[in-house]
Amino acid sequence: MSPEPAPRGLRQTMSDLHLWAGLLVGWVLYAMFLTGSVSYFKEEISQWMRPEVPQSSERPDPALVAQRVVDTLQTLAPNSPQWGVTLPSERDNTASAFWRTGGTGGRRGFENAHFDPATGLKVAGRETLGGDFFYRFHFQFHYLPALWGRWIAGVCAMAMLVAIVSGVITHKKIFVDFFTFRWGKGQRSWLDAHNALSVLGLPFHAMITYTGLVTLMALYMPFGEQAAFRSPAERQALSRELNAFIQPGRPSGQAVALAPVQDMVRQAQARWGDAPVRGVVVTLNGDAAARVAVTRGEAGRGSVSPQYLLFDGSTGALLEAREQVGPAAETRGVMVALHVGRFSDPLTRWLYFIVSLAGTAMVGTGLVMWTVKRRGRLARPDRPHIGFWLVERLNIATLAGLSIAMTAYLWGNRLLPLELPDRAQWEVHLFFAAWALSLLHAALRPGRRAWVEQLGLATALLAALPLWNLFATHRPLWRSVAEGDWVFIGIELMLWVFAALHAMLAIRCARPLGPSPTQRSTDRAAHTARTSRVQEAS
Structure with missing residues (x-):
């Protein structure tokens, strides 16, 4: 009789829980993290999207x-x-x-x-809805009833909390791995990046996820409130407390x-x-x-x-x-x-923004790592099974496509006619239309080409938007610098920073892939066999 398999330990069980808790809601979490990150500057984004409103250094009474x-x-x-x-x-x-x-x-x-x-x-x-669109989208989405959107956000936040706790249990050397990064090593590099980004903001990620649930606790757990406050007067008193x-x-x-x-x-x-x-x-x-x-x-x-x-x-x-x-x-x-971080000064707000972007990258690297880890096991990498194909296409449309959609929203602010009825909603429609087209493009193109093309398009859209402002508004970058308008300066410089980041990723994706682990094993076996034959002949 064959021996019974050894029972799975806690870490192996937590590894599976971490994997599936992150994967099943990872695409929604990525969108929530990215739009939530930029929402820390929603007021500044709103100012940028209303260039006709003059900026005054003096605060009115x-x-x-x-x-x-x-x-x-x-x-x-x-x-x-x-x-x-x-x-x-x-x-x-x-x-x-x-x-x-x-x-x-x-x-x-x-x-x-x-x-x-x-x-x-x-x-x-x-x-325009300005930066408020990103803020509202990150916890209640759009086109859905707000109640449904908030329930979806709550389910995803719970899954994120499970993924954080199970990830800490799974990676027993997580703090050692934080100081280890091996560039250009395929799966190993993605795992190193995922570990480093996770540890960098681990307290922040846990805090932001848990407090996100607390903000809507009365929606998710109304039973205590309903039991304790039965009369309208009592519920009105509770409302005044909150x-x-x-x-x-x-x-x-x-x-x-x-x-x-x-x-x-x-x-x-x-x-x-x-x-x-x-x-x-x-x-x-x-x-x-x-x-x-x-x-x-x-x-x-x-x-x-x-x-x-x-x-x-x-x-x-x-x-x-x-x-x-x-x-x-x-x-x-x-x-x-x-x-929400509204108490913060500019330095603290930037720290919120940077660590929140690290959380976005943590979710993104986890999604990519799922496909990188399994690509080498495919019998026909050029014709993967439907599960792998679906995850890869959703990764492309989420990680690269969302950047295109968010930039399209900003482009719509500059290109749509000012007198267009329901103009603010058309900016939002443009966001979702661009996102839907990115999913269609990812479904029709080979995976690697889709990555390069969408990252390249995001780079072009991000880099060109500040240049378009030279002609489309009366507040070009050089004038903002001369007047010390740091809102316009900061946003347009950040557009170029993100353009450079997407360009770097596009170049990386365009490079030839190294051999898969299976191919490396086959090559090593063939090399060993040739060496043995040469030694026998000599």
């Missing part, structure tokens, strides 16, 4: 800006039960606002717009003009000192039951827990000062702050 935008909303959406105004900051040169549509009953929705801080009027620049999104109350029916909002903002400024005022929320404008909440910004504090002053909208009297929350809500606020 928040109280005056709030009053100007509210005055505009009085004519733009006078019957809306709720307005929300976000004031300009050091990273955002416009004010933005949303307003609820549909009244207090029936079908509800929201509209939003950007406003010039100097005049309070709607920005005359091009319609955010400053003041819900409209019941209208009184008595028409009363809204008190000056600028006075309320100045009270908040006097109370908070140097802390920035983030925005204003107005409910039931024009009614005696109107309420105004002035919210505190998140810059410089390590929590997103809501801090706000609540005023009577008809008299301007201070009704409530909410400047602290309970321990559980504060813990959640810290977790969310760690994930």
Whole structure:
């Protein structure tokens, strides 16, 4: 009788778990990581995508800006039960606002717009979602109901957490491997890169994955909330602990003009000192039951827990000062702050960006390593089985194709006619059209050629975009340098950095492949046999 196989150990079991947890959701995780990485500069991307809006080095008075935008909303959406105004900051040169549509009953929705801080009027620049598209896409995707997208993101984040823990258990020499990189060694090189990128940001990767789940914990695990807070009043109290999104109350029916909002903002400024005022929320404008909440910004504090002053909208009297929350809500606020990084200064934001890109590369190298490891085992590498073919094509369309799609989105911002109806949505449509075409191209072309062609196209699109700005906008790079406009300088230089990275990868993929492990073994056996024959003949 043949001996029974030895039982699989913990590390071997964890290796399989790490492999499949990473592979099955790896393509979605890569897209979430990459779009999440660039979202740390979403405000700067939005500025770049609105070149008509002038950049000012002087910060306008928040109280005056709030009053100007509210005055505009009085004519733009006078019957809306709720307005929300976000004031300009050091990273955002416009004010933005949303307003609820549909009244207090029936079908509800929201509209939003950007406003010039100097005049309070709607920005005359091009319609675009700016960097907010990447931010929203990275946790709820697009074309799907937001609830579905967030559930998909949650499932993938759980798989990522499993992959991180099982990866640490699998690689017992992970910290030694961090200092080992063998260039040009095929599978070994991909494994070295994967290990190094994993260890480089291991605490960050674990933190960002876990805190991403915490941000939507009420969606994924609502049972405790439903059991503990049964009445509407209790749930409203919970909402006040978690955010400053003041819900409209019941209208009184008595028409009363809204008190000056600028006075309320100045009270908040006097109370908070140097802390920035983030925005204003107005409910039931024009009614005696109107309420105004002035919210505190998140810059410089390590929590997103809501801090706000609540005023009577008809008299301007201070009704409530909410400047602290309970321990559980504060813990959640810290977790969310760690994930979104809004507290960070420029240096910390760059560190977030770089380590998050390392996480993106970690996922990408893991996906590529799956195909590299198995290519040498194929009986016919030129005609692989359907599973290998599918993974390789999805790798190409995700790793190279997503770069093309994201750059196409930026190109759409510059090329689409300014008067095009639903222009912002057409920029998004262009993103997905380019991504779909990259998948079709990967399916129709040989694998290696598809890699080279898509990486080459991404290189060309990235490198040419700053050059196109010389002619398409009145803010070319040389003018940005002369005026010290670091937003435009930074984004266009980063486009060239990414172009160089894609060019390097394209050149690497274009080089001839070395012999597979099977072929090397065959060659060594043939060499040994020839050597033996020569020795016998001599």
